[in-house]
């Protein structure tokens with residue numbers, strides 16, 4: 001049997017609104033319902049941001065706590081990953097939910113440009129977020145917007161700032177950051193294997209219409225895949241995605257095409273070195 005593929009669903013993000021796609025879950029009950037449907041379609045990780053009632057991004061630990069409670073109840077065993085990104089400039093409030101001890105949290109280890117601003121991740125904030133994750137037993141997912149971020153993860157791992165084998169996600173197709181480039185993608189894989197070992201798990205995310213491309217590349221190359229309305233609100237140019245689950249089903253179809261079983265939550269926990277649920 002070939003290696004199971006973990007499908008991560010990024011349900012909300014900090015940018016898309018109901019005006020972009022009415023299926024984007026904003027309130028906690030909407031987020032729980034959307035995640036449950038995606039979970040039943042094969043997602044074993046949920047990557048979550050929370051929002052205020054007016055759809056603006058929030059870092060409110062109390063909202064994260066309500067979300068975690070709902071997800072634990074309705075998606076048993078699913079890996080819960082909270083975002084510590086998305087609110088550039090917000091400083092340490094970005095990590096204010098880490099004491100809730102989600103299974104995982106995203107960790108950006110360097111700065112880069114975003115479509116209309118700088119995504120600021122100053123060294124002292126990166127060090128603090130990483131230390132909080134160690135303190136609260138939260139596994140980081142390293143968001144690699146650039147090659148240097150993979151090498152930074154190696155440095156942090158060597159210094160004991162990251163526990164276990166780093167789980168790196170390649171992010172491609174964010175305007176003004178790393179474009180979707182196959183040679184770079186292949187070199188990212190080569191670099192992860194060289195630094196962390198041939199068996200080190202990695203995943204990839206593509207933004208907008210590139211989501212499907214990155215799903216295809218990652219699944220066919222032995223990596224894990226991220227999908228969801230945070231990164232892309234469309235099925236194709238003319239069709240809005242009806243749900244997060246619809247995007248998960250599309251990734252699961254690619255897994256079938258490349259003969260990769262979709263990882264169960266238990267398999268995903270094993271692959272990532274997380275405790276059983």
Ligand SMILES: [Zn+2]
Pocket residue numbers: 010013014047048049083085086230
């Ligand atoms: Zn996110």
